[in-house]
Amino acid sequence: METAMSDIKIIMKETYSKLVTFKRKENRESFNKELLKVLPQIYRYVSKRLNSAVANGKLNKGMFNPSDFTDQLFIEVYDNIDDIKSENELHVFLFKKVDELLEDSLVEEEFDHVFFDNIDTYSKPEWDAMEENYTQDGDGDFLLLEELDDSSLDKTNYTLNHVFITDEEKKLADKLDASLDKERIYNHIQLVLDKMNLPMRTVFELFTNEGLTTEEIADIRKTTLDQVEELLASARLLLKNSFEKRFLIDSN
Template sequence: MNTNMAHSKKQEVLRLRIENSFQQLKRLKKQKNRESFNKELLELLPDIKKHINRRLTVALKKEYFPKNKYSVDDFVSQLFIEVYDNIDTVKEEKHLYLWLFKKTNELLEDVIVEEEFDDFFFKNIDTYSKLEWDAMEQEFSVDAGRDFVMMEEFDDVSYSHEGYTLNHVFVEDNKKALIDKIDKSLDDKTIANHLKTVLYNLPLSMQDVYELYAEQKFSLAEIAEIRNMAVEDVETLLKDARKALQVSLFNRYPAQ
């Protein structure tokens, strides 16, 4: 659990850093100093670039847009333009972090055309054998190596364990004993790789909601704002993602 606490602190520091840059960005915009504006903004974007990279990688795997048509840099460049042109619409510094993700999501949604909800994996998640889970994790590892950018740029984000811990999966108070039991049986890397494998096979909307919640520490209301959907729908997607993760753990590691 220490990993999760450290990650939460890291996200708090990042939000504060972005908020502290707000007035500087507005001053640079007022001065029409686009070069310095972009330089300042670039320092704030590592997590957003990770988010774009992850969304594009999964979308490509699921064939939601043509291969080699887009790159992470394409979206980052467009995001620079959007932020520079529209930052004056952000009234308070505390809204900037959410607004950046909302703008990013709008850019992604313009090009990623999701198919109708495919619930085959979700409905059958309690039927897979350990061998099938092992094969899926191997496939995930191979696909993760085909990301749009070199992973070294993002501190090896494909294998980072931040945001992929049990206390995001089991939130009920009566599950603490179960969390402790799994924690003692499986190391952080094993847990993280399993959770990422399951998420990778879930619908994009479910993945996105879970990762915005667990990885970026957004509230349900903030995620609803980012994704332009009702809070109730966000809550349902998060609940379904947790259910899939819980069932998968029970079935893959029944003896733990």
């Protein structure tokens, strides 16, 4: 995961420099081809947002396609590249703009209190049924465009290290890691994320999947750093509790 993030930063730096040059030369065609190199990451993020909305019944299948949102970025970046001063600013700008477009189109999702209020009572078969329903109804409906690199849809992005961060928690993670494969970990995390409200889930995904700092996320989400850190901590706690209740308690 760290290698992937490093690769993204290198590509973003190279792309930013070229975008500035192409804009200066008013070479729109080369500008768009260069921007396309960094869009798989953004397209994946939009896909996850749309998949979650479908899984939660907030969006009908086929109503939107990720390209409905990412295509607008070619215009937004071209018009604003002169005001974007670094590759880090470009990275944040892309997420901020696509987030604005998503917010205008998607209904705000409520916190699924029923799910979390009853997390202690779910049996193993109930957990398995919820996971099966999730993978059938929501996950994987939206894929990258053919010209984009589909490796950016790697389902192993989520790891236990994103949830269990203290030394004591890592002991629990070791127990889970011994019994769960990466696909199972991903499916469980995504299932629980889709039961969270939109701000909490988005903060967690931007921090873990996209490698953005809490300061950058606060900028993207137009909120305070304290709020971002609180949402991130709450998301981790809910995920940690869900893993414990589902996989580490003998009664389940």
